Amino acid sequence: MLDHGSSTPVYAQLAALLRAQIKSGELAPGQAIPSEPEMVRQYGIARTTARRAIGALKDEQLVYTLPGEGTFVGSSPEAAPREPANLPPYRRVAADLVERIRAGRWQPERPLPSEQHLMQEYGVAKETVRRAVALLREQGWVYTVARRGSYVSPVDHWPAEG
Structure with a gap:
């Protein structure tokens, strides 16, 4: 993998x-590359190291970044639009949380795990977790009590199955 003792920077x-x-096509045009937190976990590197690697690929016009959504293969969204299946990270987190609520992992009127816990579990930034919870709040899955946290909404507040 990566040789931390090499003379070539990590x-x-x-x-x-x-x-x-x-170049091999393993990462196709429009496909998301691993996020900074995923690279940190997978390669045991600092987030700034991941950021520098992504920056080098951007300089070569091999990838582009859409703020809040990720970094994708291609020189621009027009040249290589991202695949529709590639949801922004906050939407992926929100979708997983909904599945857990539906499965009964978190009961109505009970708290969701903390932002810190969700950040660690999903390997995402605080803003990503906040956007995911905000989306669930808009949809009726959760409600938030100031300085207390977010809680699963009563079942009768959940969105209708569609």
Whole structure:
């Protein structure tokens, strides 16, 4: 994988690895590359190292970033629009939380795990968790009590199955 003892900087090694995956087609145009938190977990690197690797690929116009959604293969959204199946991270988190609510993992009127717990579990930033919870609040799955947290809404407040 990555050789932390090499004379080649780790970010350059990671960029080379991702570049090879793009050129081989393993990462296709429009496909999301791993997020910074995913790279941190997978390769045991600092977030700034992941960011530098992504920056190198952006400089080569191999990837582009859509704020709040991710980094995708291609020189721009017009040249390589992202795949429709690639939901923004906050929507992926929200969809998973809904499935857990439906499955009864969290009962109505009981609290969701803390932001910190969800950030660690999903490997995402605080803003991503907040956007996911805000979406669930808009849809009626949860409600938030100031300085107390977010709770699963009573079943009669859940959106109708569609």
